Amino acid sequence: MSEKISRRKIITAGLATAAGVSGLAAKIADRYGLLAPDSGRVFGAGEALTYGAQRLLMSHHSMAREFNRSEMSRQTTVNHEHPDDDDYEGFLERHFSDWRLVVEGLVARPSSFSLEDLKGMPSRSQITMLTCEEGWSFIAEWIGVPLAHVLSLVFPNSGAKWVVFYPFDDFWGSIDMPEALHPQTLLSYGMNGKDLSPDHGAPIRLRIPRQLGYKNLKFLNRISVTDDIKKIGDGNGSAAPEIGYSWYAGI
């Protein structure tokens, strides 16, 4: 009998310690930007581990693989097509000549940029793979302005932690500051030598090759910088968790 009680005590103490340690770990992880916004959800433990571990592994210098021109794919699959509302269609007809990308939030100089402004900025071209969570993938060349450059023009507050993207459709999303400042993270306006087609995300697509396709938001319209992602939407960092997907898509 006494053995049983002591075993139960050991298990209880063990569980309490585990809960305490994971609570403390979550606090520390949050402090160092290692906690995914959606890690409080049902399967949040997995999200917290994956995002935390990969954030620790990755650095500013870990580059998504880039490929040769000969490795570019013939097929460039489109998953969801461009919005069909009048607003978007109107800009499309006018080739986005009167459209401006708004960049605001926790920045010293909120600004807006036309497509021509963005194309005039220092550009980066990269041949990378786009991997869909469904399982298919293709390699293409994207050209765009590094998000880091655009952010440098609006002077984010030193406390800024997240960059939030609002497209023409309602599939909004966000990335953390290390990902936003990564050299391969582009506001892309061209693909395979042409302007980005509507279905591939015109006028601007976030090209973020260290994460899966669904994180590469299309049809961007507005960008906002924030220090508290919990205050935006339902607090999970993007629209993806609402339909069952994780906020972080580095897998």
Added chain:
Amino acid sequence: MQCKPREPKDAPVDIDSKRPLRHPAVVRLTHWIHAISFIALVLSGVAILLAYPRLHWGETGTYGSPSFIDLPLPFVLDLPLRGPGRHIHFLAAWVALFAGLVYVFSGLWTRRLRHELLPRISDLRFRTLRTVISNHIHFKRPEEEEFWTYNALQKTSYLAVVFFLLPFMFLTGLAMSPAVTSVFPSIVNLLGGHQTARTLHFFAAVLLVSFLILHVGLVAISGFARRCRAMITGYSFRKGAHE
């Protein structure tokens, strides 16, 4: 203990040897954690696979490009399987990883792996091997002594699962992560590309599921209740011993 065990005349036997320990707690715990997480990984893996049940070879592959194998499965895109499937898959992978590390390191530390799973010279003798293989082919119920040890086929298959197939699953899984391969591009480059990694991940999973079916089948014909009890409580009676 009211009734004193009757002891044989030639060898004094203590109480413990009547119900000796077959599996230590760490093995039992990690075994069942793995059983649950493996089933979760297989089911969620299928849920993910059904979005695009085609396998490619090389770096890329998509609609309209040649496939390596078109699996005879439907394309399921409209059911909400994949979201939860992905969450369960990656959470279960973490659980399996931690349980696996505990199993391997405790097994190395206590030398249990070497003792129980490393085949001995005597296991590998032609006659021993022939008997073991013939017993398996004829679905012969194992002798009592085989309950307490592993034969050469068990040892090699367990070692192959623990030290090759499961690590290979993790490797091919990680090779599909664009974040991980940004840090370790050689994982995917050595495997021969992103889609090759996905295809190999599938085939290694098929091998593991085959192992599971065989494992449960062989447990069933060699005394399901007794072996399950031993894997749950740790103990078993010694058959044919004094009662």
